[in-house]
Structures are given as structure tokens and as C-alpha cells.
Amino acid sequence: MQDNNQLKIIDPNTLVPTALEMKNSGYRLVQICATRTEGGYELTYSFAKGYRLKNLRFEIAEETEIMSVSNIFEPAFLYENEIHDLFGIKINLIKIDYNGTLYKTAKETPFK
Amino acid sequence: MSKRSIVPFGPQHPVLPEPIHLDLVLEDEKVVQAVPSIGFVHRGLEKLVEKKDYQEYVYVAERICGICSFMHGMGYCEAVERIMNIEIPDRAKFLRVIWAEMSRIHSHLLWLGLTADAFGFESLFMESWKMREKILDMFEYSTGGRVIFSVNKIGGQRKDMDDDMIKMFVKLFGEMESDLRELTNTFLQDYSVNTRLRDVGFLTKEQAHDLGAVGPMMRASGISLDTRKMGYAAYPEIKFEPVTSNVGDSYARVDVRIKEIFQSIDIIRQAAKKIPAGTVDVPVKGMPDGEFMMRVEQPRGEAVYYVKANGTKFLDRVRVRTPTFANLPALLETLKGCQLADVPILILTIDPCISCTER
Amino acid sequence: MPKMAKSPWLLHYDGSSCNGCDIEVLACLTPVYDIERFGIINTGNPKHADILLITGGINEQNKPVVEQIYSQMPKPKVVVAVGICACNGGIFKECYNILGGVDKVLPVDIYVPGCAARPEAIMDGVLKAVELLDKKQNEAMAKERRENHAG
Numbered sequence: 074m075q076d077n078n079q080l081k082i083i084d085p086n087t088l089v090p091t092a093l094e095m096k097n098s099g100y101r102l103v104q105i106c107a108t109r110t111e112g113g114y115e116l117t118y119s120f121a122k123g124y125r126l127k128n129l130r131f132e133i134a135e136e137t138e139i140m141s142v143s144n145i146f147e148p149a150f151l152y153e154n155e156i157h158d159l160f161g162i163k164i165n166l167i168k169i170d171y172n173g174t175l176y177k178t179a180k181e182t183p184f185k
Numbered sequence: 186m187s188k189r190s191i192v193p194f195g196p197q198h199p200v201l202p203e204p205i206h207l208d209l210v211l212e213d214e215k216v217v218q219a220v221p222s223i224g225f226v227h228r229g230l231e232k233l234v235e236k237k238d239y240q241e242y243v244y245v246a247e248r249i250c251g252i253c254s255f256m257h258g259m260g261y262c263e264a265v266e267r268i269m270n271i272e273i274p275d276r277a278k279f280l281r282v283i284w285a286e287m288s289r290i291h292s293h294l295l296w297l298g299l300t301a302d303a304f305g306f307e308s309l310f311m312e313s314w315k316m317r318e319k320i321l322d323m324f325e326y327s328t329g330g331r332v333i334f335s336v337n338k339i340g341g342q343r344k345d346m347d348d349d350m351i352k353m354f355v356k357l358f359g360e361m362e363s364d365l366r367e368l369t370n371t372f373l374q375d376y377s378v379n380t381r382l383r384d385v386g387f388l389t390k391e392q393a394h395d396l397g398a399v400g401p402m403m404r405a406s407g408i409s410l411d412t413r414k415m416g417y418a419a420y421p422e423i424k425f426e427p428v429t430s431n432v433g434d435s436y437a438r439v440d441v442r443i444k445e446i447f448q449s450i451d452i453i454r455q456a457a458k459k460i461p462a463g464t465v466d467v468p469v470k471g472m473p474d475g476e477f478m479m480r481v482e483q484p485r486g487e488a489v490y491y492v493k494a495n496g497t498k499f500l501d502r503v504r505v506r507t508p509t510f511a512n513l514p515a516l517l518e519t520l521k522g523c524q525l526a527d528v529p530i531l532i533l534t535i536d537p538c539i540s541c542t543e544r
Numbered sequence: 545m546p547k548m549a550k551s552p553w554l555l556h557y558d559g560s561s562c563n564g565c566d567i568e569v570l571a572c573l574t575p576v577y578d579i580e581r582f583g584i585i586n587t588g589n590p591k592h593a594d595i596l597l598i599t600g601g602i603n604e605q606n607k608p609v610v611e612q613i614y615s616q617m618p619k620p621k622v623v624v625a626v627g628i629c630a631c632n633g634g635i636f637k638e639c640y641n642i643l644g645g646v647d648k649v650l651p652v653d654i655y656v657p658g659c660a661a662r663p664e665a666i667m668d669g670v671l672k673a674v675e676l677l678d679k680k681q682n683e684a685m686a687k688e689r690r691e692n693h694a695g
Contacts, residue, residue, distance in 0.1 A: 196606070228603065229642075251565070252564075295567060314576075318575075
């Protein structure tokens, strides 16, 4: 990671409280990225404060459902819908849930 | 309360060169809410890493978007170079700065033209694009391409500019400056332009922060952040300060971008003075292994490139978070409460690049 | 009946291009290239248009949009595919969401190559389209005359 980038591995269940902590200490959401791994996915949430970038990362199994952070960081709804449509990860309680209609792809969940 | 109606906007619309669709919830003429749907340009090029090796992928990265093509290629190359611990020659770093800033000027002029078109000032659109052609000529002269240049590669640049060429470009920019002043003064001072831009589409500093806005959209709301300051290419050797405004309306966004045009010319001058002699590339050995998250300041704002490699020539994952994607939530916020007739202008003030957004 | 070649109107739609060809199409309209000197006007309304310029390949989501725009255009009409992506998918051909070139869904008359297509090439393509437009119109009129004569 870049010099002023931090990477922190967290437990998937602590995502929402950790995100809330980040919000309260003045971070903003930069991006959410999913990567396919063997048997599951690796999710990276990036937050920035000034030029400093902090990444939260956790791995989940294929069928695991995770909670949305879009009620804490509003822009998250776009990233989460994208991840749902392209990777097929189930994300609960997205603020604006497109229910799989954000991207209409020829092949369903092409990154799965 | 008046009756609500939903007006679909796009994907094919006279003001949009690219397709995006918005469902606008209206109360008479007032927009209450806007819901975007995207995906009309979605190709799935992040998935191409499975078919193209990490060196070929530079060509794909350059085609994420034809407007900031150079910077997409550069961002991807910088990320891979950092994974592989490649230190590119200083001359290549300065060349990256010069070409990147030229891209910024051409992109901002393009945007000024489209904005003028959106508020119905067609001759201003034509003038902006006439000016932009001069920069495209310089691109063609130095790289051979007008839109897609393919001068980036992992380990440096494919082409060099000789010193006479750089001198000539600096001279040309010097000559352009007075014309640019005249053009941009129309944007900033003309009465009818002012009536369309001032006090339209406010975004406060807090909103810009919370909604994750980037680039000129964020800086026009008073946040002074510019990822060029993080130091990639030769930016650490260049003196500049992020351009900001405290107003936060559409006029402020035009103002910030216009100032950035002149700032970019200044950066090119500084780079032309400091560029050292030498080679422009280093040989690349081995395969990338590891991951890196690279942040690059594009004309539209911060772009994030995440590259994960596994030691083979095919990468595990490339993810691109483009500025327009980050600016969409801020756009939806500015649309709330505006008049239907102002929607095209507000969409344009984020400088939308749909092709980047959907990849 | 006046010749359509004197003032063909043009409609541009971005399929799933990278923007490169789109900005070159727009560059054609601006003073340096000035395609309007041929009597051409860029319109946003499919019902006004004679020539459809499409950049970029076709994907699942824009397929109905492209079909719908084409069906709204009055006859005779000409389709010009601008850039290699519109011709056959180009660099994105292998992407999961690209069905291929525009000819997968519409009858394409003129193919303009290039990545990105140069303004000179686009203008050349449009002028060929204008010729074709005249030919199609003459054919349609001849057919009508024959039918009237027979009827």
C-alpha cells in the first residue's frame, strides 16, 4: 500500500460499528472494492481523511450476507449495488436498493 | 401540496453526449428527488484482466475513457510500477506531468464548451472547442494521436518529446493565454451566463465531504484537497496550490475549473524548465506480485486504481473508481429543489464522464 | 421533390464507447472541421434525423435504446458505425457485456474505422451516408411511381 495508506483487517461483524467510528472521526468514503478469492470474496472499504487513506478489509464466504454501510456513508449505496450486481454478494438494508437492476448485464453476476 | 409526477431524463438526450438515465420526481417544475440508473455503457473491462496480461492491459486502461485517456494509462502504470518497485527515469516523470496537464486543459475546455451548449450559448461552445483543437494539435504532434495516445507503458514512456518541441509548446501556451482570458471572461462576466450559473445547485462544504465529492466539485465547495499533492510522477517538484472557492454553486465550479486551466499552463512551464535530460524508460523484468492502491488527480477529480497481482502475468484484480462515480451522490443532492430547466446544467457541472463511471 | 442530400440531419448516440469517438464526432461539428458546411445539423430528436451515427459497441442494456431510436427515425435512413468498437466490438470485444458491433442489432450501411476514428474519417463516412441517402430516396420514389402506374 501507498506510504500514507493503512490496511486494517477487521471482523465482518464489526463492519458497521467500525464504519461509524470512522464517520465520527471525520473520514469520508473513497471506495468499496470486492475481489473474488477462492471460495469467497475479499472486501476492501477505503476511507480518507485529508490525504490519508485507511482501508478496512475482511473476507467472507460465498453465501455470507453482510450489512450495508449506506446509512452511515450515503454514497455507499452505489458501490454496494454495484457489488451486488457484479459479484452477487448479498448486502442487507441498502438505503436505495436497486434489487439487481443497476447494471443489466448479459451474464448475471459476471465476477462471481 | 401539488401532484407529484415522474419525468424520465435520458438516456438519449440532446444535452448529453453520453447516456445516463435519471428519474426525476417533480412537484410542478420543482425537482424533489432524482434517482439515477446507469449501466448503458457498461462493458465490463475490469474483467478483461483475465484475458490480457498486465502489459497489454495498459491499452485497455487507456480506453476506460477517451477524455482522460492519458491519465488512466498513467494511473494504472504507476500502480503496477509501485508493485514491481520500478523507479522510472526523471525525464519520464516530467513527461507524464506535461502530458497530464495538457489533458487537463483540453478536458476543461471541452467541458466549458459542453456547459455553454447546455445553457444555450452555442457560439461560446464553438469558441471553446476551437481553442481545444490547438491542444489536440500539440498532442498529435508529440504523440501521434488526438484522443488515445498510448505513450504510457510500465517502466516509463514510449515516446520522448525533444527540447525544441517542449519549448514550442510553452510558447504556444503563452500565445493562447490571452485568447483563453478573453474566452473565460465571457463565462465569468457575461450577464446571461451569470443568470444561469449563479445561485444554482448549491453544495455546502459538509455535504461535499459527507457525500464523498471529488475534484473541482469538492474544491468549489471549499475543501482544499488535490491528490496531485500526494506526489506521483514529478508533481513533488512542482509548486502549486489546490484551487478552491467557498461559494459552492455552479458558478464556483466554472470558476474553479477556469483557474485550473491557467494553473495547468503554469505547471507545464515549471516542468519545461526543470525537465532533465536522459532516457524515458527502464527495462521491466519479472512479474508483479502484491497489491497497490493508487490515487491520481484527473480533470474530474480523484481516481482510484486498485491493482492486485499474483506473480503471474495475469492480474487478479483491477478496480477503477472514477471521479464521476464519486460525484453522483453529490449531483443527486444538488438536483433536489432545483427547477426542471436547470437539470441539464446541474448534470454538466459535475463534468460527467459516464464511460469512466460504468467501465 | 427536393434532394435530401442538401440538408441531411444527424443524430448521434453513444453505444458503449470510451468517449474517444464521441468527442471526435462533436469535434466534427466545431469550427476546425465544421461538418455543418454540408448543410448538416446535429439534432437530438430521432424523428428529425436522417443519419444515425453510433459510436461504441452494443451491450445488453443499450440494445433496446438503439433499436427504439432507429425505429423512430423516418425513412429513408442511413446508419453509420463510427470507430472500431461500433464496427465489431474492438478492444472490448471480449468483455462479458459486449454483444458486438452495431450490426448485431441494426443494418449498418457505413463503417468508419479507427480507434479513435479521426474527424476526417468520420466526415468521409457521413458524406458517403449522404450519397446513400439520395440513392435510397430515389429508389423509394421509383418504387412508388411503379406502384402508382400499376395501380
